[in-house]
Amino acid sequence: MSTPREPQQERSRTTRRRLIEAAVECLGELGWSGTTVTVIARRAGVSRGAAQHHFRTREDLVTAAVEYVGEVQVAQLRRQAAELPAGESRIEPVVDMLLNLYAGPMFRAALHLWVVASADEALRATLAPLEAQVGREAHRVALELLGVDESHPGVRELVQATLDLARGLGLANLLTDDTKRRRRIVRQWARVLGTSLPEPGEGDERPTERQVTGISR
Amino acid sequence: MSTPREPQQERSRTTRRRLIEAAVECLGELGWSGTTVTVIARRAGVSRGAAQHHFRTREDLVTAAVEYVGEVQVAQLRRQAAELPAGESRIEPVVDMLLNLYAGPMFRAALHLWVVASADEALRATLAPLEAQVGREAHRVALELLGVDESHPGVRELVQATLDLARGLGLANLLTDDTKRRRRIVRQWARVLGTSLPEPGEGDERPTERQVTGISR
Known part of the structure; x- marks a missing residue:
């Protein structure tokens, strides 16, 4: 080569x-x-x-930038996750990583784009599928880090909600430093997911109290 | 008069x-x-x-606009809530109202402001305390509609997370119509809150399974 x-x-x-x-x-x-x-x-x-x-064009550049931001975020998640100990104690640090994903300057760049694209048909046509793809990739990594799979009812929505919550927390961090409040929400959300998600790697043959209380239908 | x-x-x-x-x-x-x-x-x-x-100045106008948007949202919540039946079945419709709070055009107006203010010191100095005030009011109404109070550990964070999630869902609705996905998240989030929040009006003297599993420390 x-x-x-x-x-x-x-x-x-x-x-x-x-x-x-x-x-x-x-x-x-x-x-x-x-x-x-x-x-x-x-x-x-x-x-x-x-x-x-x-x-x-700048549209070409910005398309590449959105892909790049998505890749950097996923790589950052994987790098941080590789340093965590295995086992159940992972849930709080993983939730911490996920809920901090959009608290930095890259999210601000993305926000500028989204706001403009919401009123610009051409830019939206380019960005919407790209953002969907970046979002799917973040979702896949979140599932993997939480050690759960979507065949359990409710898991997909809980993981989606976690990433939507992360974006909401990114917004809350835009005008003020929201670190302290975010930390308390991380702890509480980790407790909720610990109760609501099935144990990592848990199969349908082994339903537990956690599973039943958390995602009953 | x-x-x-x-x-x-x-x-x-x-x-x-x-x-x-x-x-x-x-x-x-x-x-x-x-x-x-x-x-x-x-x-x-x-x-x-x-x-x-x-x-x-337009700063004066925009300040009044942010207050107005906050008031309209709270009034809308109270109006919708007044039409709901009492009792436990309220939780899903209340969560539905809360998670749809930022899915409309007013949120887009606020986003434009936040994004600009994040890089404009003077505008941020005006907006940040105002947004904090509007946020506190939304939080107060959410507590009231869910029929819970913050003396229970974890309640404050769960209600904050609900409103942060609502803003994240507002973002997700910016470039595409996210109604269907949001509806599934509403159902799941209502289940989580139903499990994790104390019963409406419940005192500390009557701890239940729900309370214990949801917000254990």
């Missing part, structure tokens, strides 16, 4: 990555109207021509 | 109300940058001078 072209490919990947990271920063700080290819290229230290070689 | 000045006061209140409603519409559709006093006045069918008699 080692060819003379590799260094250039490597450089090209670095440039692309730098443009995407600059796009996320610009969106978060300047909003959609301030986020042009020229502004992004300048921040990334890349010529406008080189930027346009990678991304013809 | 009937004085010759009343009709004029009445007219003045109507004008004020019309300006505020126009401000909410403009924010939702045009965002902060498109929402000027001139644009709002035109939409409200009010002269620019009359608009500025009521609100000197």
Whole structure:
């Protein structure tokens, strides 16, 4: 695989990555109207021509940015989860990770996009399926980290609600530092999920009190 | 109280109300940058001078708009709740009301504001305490409608989580019609709260299984 072209490919990947990271920063700080290819290229230290070689329009750049944010979030979850001890004590740290997922600056960048896209048909047509895909991936990782599967009734909705709650907490962290309140909600929500979700890896052949009280229909 | 000045006061209140409603519409559709006093006045069918008699700056108008949105939401909750039957069957319809609270166009207007305020020190200084006040009022009404009080450990956090979840569901409804998924989450969340919250009006002298499993520490 080692060819003379590799260094250039490597450089090209670095440039692309730098443009995407600059796009996320610009969106978060300047909003959609301030986020042009020229502004992004300048921040990334890349010529406008080189930027346009990678991304013809800011829509292209922003699409790549949304994919990138999704990948970074999932990678961050997996990295944090790898450091946790196994067993039932995982539930609170996992809930902590999930409910902090949207408390940072990347969420602000995404919010700017969503708000603009809600009134911009073309941008929405691009973003909606992409956000759905990013959301599905976060859902899959959340299931995996909580050690549950969706064949149990109610599990899918509880995991979805956990991620929707995380986005709501991201909003609450936008104007003020909401860390303390969020920590109390994390503890309480971990208790609820501990009661409501089936034990990790638990099969239908072994229904428990937890399972019955939590997700009775 | 009937004085010759009343009709004029009445007219003045109507004008004020019309300006505020126009401000909410403009924010939702045009965002902060498109929402000027001139644009709002035109939409409200009010002269620019009359608009500025009521609100000197758009910050004043927007402050009034946030208060207005909060009041409308609380009034809507109380109106819907008044139509519900009493008793335990209330929990699912109450959760349904709460989790639909931010699914409409008013939430979009608020989002525009929050996103701009997150990068605008002056606007944030005005909005943050106001949003905190509106949030506390929503919380108070939610407690009342669920028929629980915060002296039970965990209740405050569960009710806060319910409203944070509602805002997260508002976000999820921004780019697509999320009604069906939200409905399933409502049902599941109502089950969780039914298990985790104390019975309405329940005192500490009557601890039940529900109470113990849901908010054990």
